[in-house]
Amino acid sequence: MSLPDRSSTSLTRGLVVAAPRSGSGKTLLTLGLMRAFRNQGLRVGGAKCGPDYIDPAFHAAATGQQSLNLDSWAMAPPLLRALAAAAGEACDLILCEGSMGLFDGVAGEPGRTGASADVAAALGWPVLLVIDVSGQAQSAAAIAKGCALYDPRIEIAGVVLNRVASERHRQLAARAIESQGIAVFGALPRAKSVQLPERHLGLVQAGETENLEALLDAIAGFVSEHIDLKAILPRAQAAAVGVDAQMSALAPPAQRIAIARDEAFSFLYPHILAGWRSAGAEICWFSPLADEPAPEHCDLCWLPGGYPELHAGQIAAASAFLDGLRRFAQTKPVHGECGGYMVLGQGLVDKDGKTHRMAGLLGASFSFAKRKLHLGYRDARIAADHPLGPAGACLRGHEFHYATVEAADASDPPFAFVKDAHGNPEQAEGARRGHATGSFFHVLSAARSDGLTKI
Structure with missing residues (x-):
């Protein structure tokens, strides 16, 4: 990645993969989408909201491109745009993995709280919302609707359900969300075979994960089987931005x-x-x-x-x-x-x-x-x-x-x-x-x- 040096540019189309809370399955979905779209011939880039070292290394392994961090607390919006523009120069699509819950951050001026929503708003990228529906069904619609209404700066592109227990469970949750005018792109069942190993600082690093390529291909196959990739791709958007200097x-x-x-x-x-x-x-x-x-x-x-x-x-x-x-x-x-x-x-x-x-x-x-x-x-x-x-x-x-x-x-x-x-x-x-x-x-x-x- 080299930093841009031009007066204006247009960002590569992108999506922010976010969730209402931590532990909802953002990383699994992000990696699966990255590798699946790459396998379709797209040049896919990765990004991570917030100060995380480990997830971007997995992104790089899944896409073959270097991933970067975008942090709205530490970086002013012009710097976020410059970094995103630089990352997008070699990509057809950027998938940006959120951190914690979509709106979770610290007290700060508008747009500078560290929340994933700040990054989505600054870059004009819609949010692909993953909701862990274990222990609930129709109530997931209230969560999706609340996320869509809470912050008028962002757009919810649609929802992916995670940890679905049965077909009946999927139907109850999906129909309720769709009744609120929010698209559901698919549902991931509970699966232990595609989990990533963890330790005290989070995931084991990409370079230390055994059989990583095979695991990434398995995750991509799992996501492709249950998610409508053709419906997700058109929802990615590019925003025209100005970059004043290198x-x-x-x-x-x-x-x-x-x-x-x-x-x-x-x-x-x-x-x-x-x-x-x-x-x-x-x-x-x-x-x-x-x-x-x-x-x-x-x-x-x-x-x-x-x-x-x-x-x-x-x-x-x-x-x-x-x-x-x-x-x-x-x-x-x-x-x-x-x-x-x-x-x-x-x-x-x-x-x-x-x-x-x-x-x-x-x-x-x-x-x-x-x-x-x-x-x-x-x-x-x-x-x-x-x-x-x-x-x-x-x-x-x-x-x-x-x-x-x-x-x-x-x-x-x-x-x-x-x-x-x-x-x-x-x-x-x-x-x-x-x-x-x-x-x-x-x-x-x-x-x-x-x-x-x-x-």
């Missing part, structure tokens, strides 16, 4: 950026990478799990989040990686996000209570044995001059982790001061020592007044 969510922190990438370090947003590359930055990958050091010719080393807690022993034994990281940090910046932050610390306690020595570039130690969920949007104010911006510069992003700080070092000043989206007081977050910095904060964009970085 836009990036975040300016590159260096010219040559060494980025860790393997099963332990996989959480980096595609739109961030696309913006860095469009600005002329060079990306150099390396694998800590393969005991590769950060390339020494690079100007900055970036350790993304991921699952280092599942590979702590292997990381601790990767002497070439750890020694190379320490050498790099003697003269050049090293930054760690979430999992990368933990690897920069003194030690990491795994789920079994065993301590593994890490890089020791920051003073804190971390524990996955003492688990506590930290989740939500964050505004971050950089505490001191940093490659991501000068002291006081603001970033928008989120936290999502179960690990905790087991022991902090008070001599390490914070990387940033963060506050959540609910008005709670600002708090110190992360640490810096010499050229090393890290925090649990994942950056989504620079928090400029217009939400854009022009490059």
